[in-house]
Amino acid sequence: MFSPRDVYGVVRPRSAEEVRTVVRAFARAEGGPRLQALSTGRNWGLGSREPARDAVVTLELQALDAVRDLDVEGGWAIVEPGVTQLRLAELLADTDRMLNVTASSGHTSVLGNIADRGVGLRRQRTLDLAGLEVVLPDGELIRVGWWPQGERPGAVNPQGLGPSPLALFTQSDLGIITAGVVRLLPRPEAQCVLRLGFGRDRLTEAVDELRRWTAQGLVSGVLKVYDTVSTRSYGGHGDEYLAHLCVDGTERSVAAVTRVVEEEAARSGLFTRVLRSDEQPPAPDDLVARALERLYAGDPSRNETMLRSAVGEEAELVDAKGGGWLFFLPLIPFTGRAVARSQELLARVHAETGVLAGSTVNALDPDVIDLVVSFRFARTEAGAARAHRALDRTYELFAEAGFHPYRLDSDHHQWVDRLSADPGARDLVRRLKQTIDPRQVIAPGRYA
Ligand SMILES: Cc1cc2nc3c(=O)[nH]c(=O)nc-3n(C[C@H](O)[C@H](O)[C@H](O)COP(=O)(O)OP(=O)(O)OC[C@H]3O[C@@H](n4cnc5c(N)ncnc54)[C@H](O)[C@@H]3O)c2cc1C
Helix, strand or coil: CCCCCEEEEECCCCCHHHHHHHHHHHHHCCCCEEEEEEEECCCCCCCCCCCCCCEEEECCCCCCCCCEEEEECEEEECCCCEEEEHHHHHHHHCCEEEEECCCCCCCCECCCHHCCCEEECCCCCHHEEEEEEEEECCEEEEEEEECCCCCCCCCCCCCCCCCCCHHHHHHCCCCCCEEEEECEEEECCEEEEEEEEEEEEHHHHHHHHHHHHCCCCCCCEEEECCCCCHHHCCCCCCCCEEEEEEEEEEEEEHHHHHHHHHHHHHCCCCCCCCEEECCCCCCCCCHHHHHHHHHHHCCCCCCHHHHHHHHHHCCCHHHHHHEEEEEEEEEEEHHHHHHHHHHHHHHHHHHHCCCEEEEEEEEEECCCCEEEEEEEEEECCCHHHHHHHHHHHHHHHHHCCCCCCCCCCCCCCCHHHHCCHHHHHHHHHHHHHHHHHHCCCEECCCCC
């Protein structure tokens, strides 16, 4: 229920060559509609398939669904936009590699999520990106970043030599992605997920303690902290903040580090309970804890139950019939103070609009948190209007606090200019667009 745009049609090519043909046809037509690419179009919470501008033809690429190559030993796969995370994860089952998967449906696209710079359970998805195959606005097909060459692919080097064009094509209207080289992570030999509860009154100190463990290397992957609203939204248990923390490595290192974390937690006196996935597995109806355990191991097969809990429908029906769902996605410093401030801001949004957001901390590294703020709402006109008002207010309040989003929804593209640190940098990107796409074959997207 973002602003509906004038979409004149949908084109569904079946190969990279057909993408080139479509792009060339649009390049020939002066002043006609412009192309907006998507992969599986499940960008829920950020506008799904809705373009950011009017007068657009959508180019849906889910029929390009080949896994062109897979090198388990080298740690990479070449996939097309229609390849879902579930499919690639299944291909890697029982190998010593795994995919960095997200908490969204298994039926979402690996490349679609990378194109929007999403976040998996192990790290930001852009860190999984080694190379892209891109159709430029004149129909030329190029490969940027790293691509395996023949019999001796060598070691992955996404930046290549000289200025790297790879980053130009994520959150971008400069080209259409038709394939990508995705890095695969070594599969840990053992894993333990700890769940640690704490009360609102200990929030600042508990987050600082979790940050200390992250900085000292006790934590593997993305540490998550759900508030009570977000735990309930995704189908979990708990009446307090709940941290999920993964420890992985060899059997012996996992046993040792898990013990250290338990000791640190006890010593801090901050946590109400510390539960281990091997000794106290989550209850069958604790959908969040059960899904996360698998997700850290690169398996998104339990995500659909979490999705149903969040939006009430299967992936296929979310947009047609699912409950309302909005995301606001800022990066904030990994400090107790910043997390506490974010909770105050959301309480203010609640007081002003009557809409209560859920929030989940995703600690990307010892300094940066991807704070996933979600608004659920009933899909009525009044419910949607209230939720969107709350979202607008959240953008304003968080920006004032210096907490800027790293992804935008289809209604908030004007925030790119508003949040830009330097107009010169924006101008450079506009000059590139003008040079590469003078006829505006590709529609300016959510980040233009
Ligand atoms: C319950 C729930 C949990 C979620 N969990 C996560 C999570 O853990 N992490 C996360 O990141 N997101 C999450 N999401 C948000 C979203 O569902 C995912 O980001 C999803 O992967 C995006 O949909 P998609 O893969 O179909 O990408 P698409 O919708 O196909 O693409 C996303 C955008 O990328 C660009 N794009 C896509 N393909 C191309 C292309 N071929 N060429 C050029 N540009 C392109 C377009 O701008 C497009 O709008 C969640 C959503 C819900 C409802």
